[in-house]
Amino acid sequence: MDKRVYNAHSNIQKPWVMVKDMIRDIREGQDLAKRLTIRDIKALYRQSFLGLIWAFILPFANTITWVFLNGSGIVSLGETEIPYPIYVFTGTMIWAIFLESIQSPINNITTNKAMIAKVNFPREALIMSSVYQSLFNAAIKAAILLIVLAFMGYASFTSVLLTPIAIISLVICGTAIGLMLTPIGTLYTDISKGLPLVMQFFMYTTPVVYAIPETGLTAKIIQANPLTPLIMTCRDWITGQAPTYLMEFGLVNLAAVLILLFVMIVFRVSMPILVERMNA
Amino acid sequence: MERRIGETLVKVDHVGKKFCRDLKKSLWYGVQDLGAEFLGKSKAEKQLRDKEFWAVRDVSFEVKRGECLGLIGRNGAGKSTLLKMLNGLIKPDKGQIEMYGRVGALIELGSGFNPILTGRENIYNNGAVLGLKKKEVDAVLDEIIDFSEIGKFIDTPVQFYSSGMKVRLGFSVAVHMKPDVLILDEVLAVGDSGFKIKSFNKVNEMMRDAAVIFVSHSMPHIATITNKVLLMENGVENYYGENIAEGIDRYFDNFGGDDPKVEFSEGATVESMTIFNSELYKEAREEFPIIDYQSDLNVNLDVKVNREISWFHVKLQITDKDLKIVGIYDSFQFSEPIQNTGDVHKLKIKIPNTIFINGEYAVTVFIQQRDEANSKWNLLAIYRYWKKFRVKASKGLGYVPAVVYLPGEIHAS
Numbered sequence: 001m002d003k004r005v006y007n008a009h010s011n012i013q014k015p016w017v018m019v020k021d022m023i024r025d026i027r028e029g030q031d032l033a034k035r036l037t038i039r040d041i042k043a044l045y046r047q048s049f050l051g052l053i054w055a056f057i058l059p060f061a062n063t064i065t066w067v068f069l070n071g072s073g074i075v076s077l078g079e080t081e082i083p084y085p086i087y088v089f090t091g092t093m094i095w096a097i098f099l100e101s102i103q104s105p106i107n108n109i110t111t112n113k114a115m116i117a118k119v120n121f122p123r124e125a126l127i128m129s130s131v132y133q134s135l136f137n138a139a140i141k142a143a144i145l146l147i148v149l150a151f152m153g154y155a156s157f158t159s160v161l162l163t164p165i166a167i168i169s170l171v172i173c174g175t176a177i178g179l180m181l182t183p184i185g186t187l188y189t190d191i192s193k194g195l196p197l198v199m200q201f202f203m204y205t206t207p208v209v210y211a212i213p214e215t216g217l218t219a220k221i222i223q224a225n226p227l228t229p230l231i232m233t234c235r236d237w238i239t240g241q242a243p244t245y246l247m248e249f250g251l252v253n254l255a256a257v258l259i260l261l262f263v264m265i266v267f268r269v270s271m272p273i274l275v276e277r278m279n280a
Numbered sequence: 281m282e283r284r285i286g287e288t289l290v291k292v293d294h295v296g297k298k299f300c301r302d303l304k305k306s307l308w309y310g311v312q313d314l315g316a317e318f319l320g321k322s323k324a325e326k327q328l329r330d331k332e333f334w335a336v337r338d339v340s341f342e343v344k345r346g347e348c349l350g351l352i353g354r355n356g357a358g359k360s361t362l363l364k365m366l367n368g369l370i371k372p373d374k375g376q377i378e379m380y381g382r383v384g385a386l387i388e389l390g391s392g393f394n395p396i397l398t399g400r401e402n403i404y405n406n407g408a409v410l411g412l413k414k415k416e417v418d419a420v421l422d423e424i425i426d427f428s429e430i431g432k433f434i435d436t437p438v439q440f441y442s443s444g445m446k447v448r449l450g451f452s453v454a455v456h457m458k459p460d461v462l463i464l465d466e467v468l469a470v471g472d473s474g475f476k477i478k479s480f481n482k483v484n485e486m487m488r489d490a491a492v493i494f495v496s497h498s499m500p501h502i503a504t505i506t507n508k509v510l511l512m513e514n515g516v517e518n519y520y521g522e523n524i525a526e527g528i529d530r531y532f533d534n535f536g537g538d539d540p541k542v543e544f545s546e547g548a549t550v551e552s553m554t555i556f557n558s559e560l561y562k563e564a565r566e567e568f569p570i571i572d573y574q575s576d577l578n579v580n581l582d583v584k585v586n587r588e589i590s591w592f593h594v595k596l597q598i599t600d601k602d603l604k605i606v607g608i609y610d611s612f613q614f615s616e617p618i619q620n621t622g623d624v625h626k627l628k629i630k631i632p633n634t635i636f637i638n639g640e641y642a643v644t645v646f647i648q649q650r651d652e653a654n655s656k657w658n659l660l661a662i663y664r665y666w667k668k669f670r671v672k673a674s675k676g677l678g679y680v681p682a683v684v685y686l687p688g689e690i691h692a693s
Binding site: 266 | 317370
């Protein structure tokens, strides 16, 4: 019969037992993760009049702003290989996917607080469910993006093939970062409050709305930013260009996968400690 | 899976848990604990940090399959904290807990209900949270809907359900998951009385092949269902054992809620009051009179009623330690109103053949006047829990989930 032992000892003292338990919970939580995902997605769209329009309205508004700023000459954003409106629309859409993936785990924990504090279920289901939700939302955004690009004549067969890879990589990187912030973010709301601000800063050090400058300090910062190859490669793939940062892109993704595995262990270990401090 | 009656399914060994009174400090300790956990340090067992206290301290017990442990104690005694540890939601700071088999906990009914989704969709969600696969839910779906009495509303969004409907649905899902260890926190306190009885029977049925831990403030429930009790007081064990009556008695000793008090004395005053078994022992036992089972309960009551009142009645209301009313004597029932003289009335009331169960009782005195014109009662005085007495049955039947021991005769032939 299944036996569970709870005591004051740190679970990390027996790492293999913990990893084994984690794998079991991931398997057992699969069903729950699916249910949670379906529940949240259904609930999201059932009470919304505009529905899918929300998926791209913000990036679209952003695009108009930047196209106007660029066109009027208020700011100079550099030369892009593809027409600027397409460059900035693709960029903001990709950034939106990435940002949502970061916010997803912490939002998921917060909305399910009451349940977490009162029912014992495989906590990994929450992570999986937030990944599924991010993938679903990303897929909708990507589909809209591809349709728009097809109208403009910038989507090709290869871009349709490569888009899923881009999405998965964005979601993995975003979830890794988001999950890393979750333990502290569950205790202090400062994290989720400060996140948009910090991400704004990162957006302007990543070539989302402008091209990479040739020289200068900004160029150095952008080159050093690990998000640069991620965003650039995804955009190149989706718009059918040849990617210039393919190797760096691979490294960033490898690092993200390793970080994700590590933070999943961190999450598991921290959950009981967080539950007792949670105000639910 | 083999289910053997008598195997130990829950083993709790010297378990303790610390909590913090201050929110900001609590969050910061959380960060510290996270750090300690990752460095692989065991939690600091002994010392309390600033503003910390032991919510649960040094609690040990065992529950076997087929047994039901009643967990009782006042609010804040540490019951819920203990349950959370048993359920693996939080870690103990001291000691060890071993749980065997599938654990079903009904701590919060309807966790994971989404108001926008329908009852049916929520059954699947709730089932998944409790650890049921979709196939398993499919198999018991009709039973769940049937038991919950939701009927045709099952395809209506849960936000339009009444609170009773939500509770019924949540309970219904939870009891259909066939656990080895069942943790019930106050769940039988929900729903209307029809559903309460139904759920009570269902829990009784489940208890046959599970180990049950049952938390309740209803002592009749505890006395009916459980075969041992754990009484907690300020986080520590006050009583643990199979003498349910003893545990319940000590539980009631925790309450000081029935202190005597003059609630109202505008129209009349009680000058003195004595309760006694028989005239013989009257003086000796005045402070805490003991009334033998099936003997008379005598009350001497000296009252003074305002002069402008011409007629009055006296009512005695007897409450047990649970503050439940177990009997009422009203002079209106048995005699004409007492004519007021304005002086002290020396009233002697005799209630024959006391058949209350063992325990402590308090008597509340009401003095009232019948207003025939408006056909209602005017209260002149209320002396709440004014005097106490104890009933003692010679055979010592102890606590039973009833109000009286019925006297009777039995003939064997």
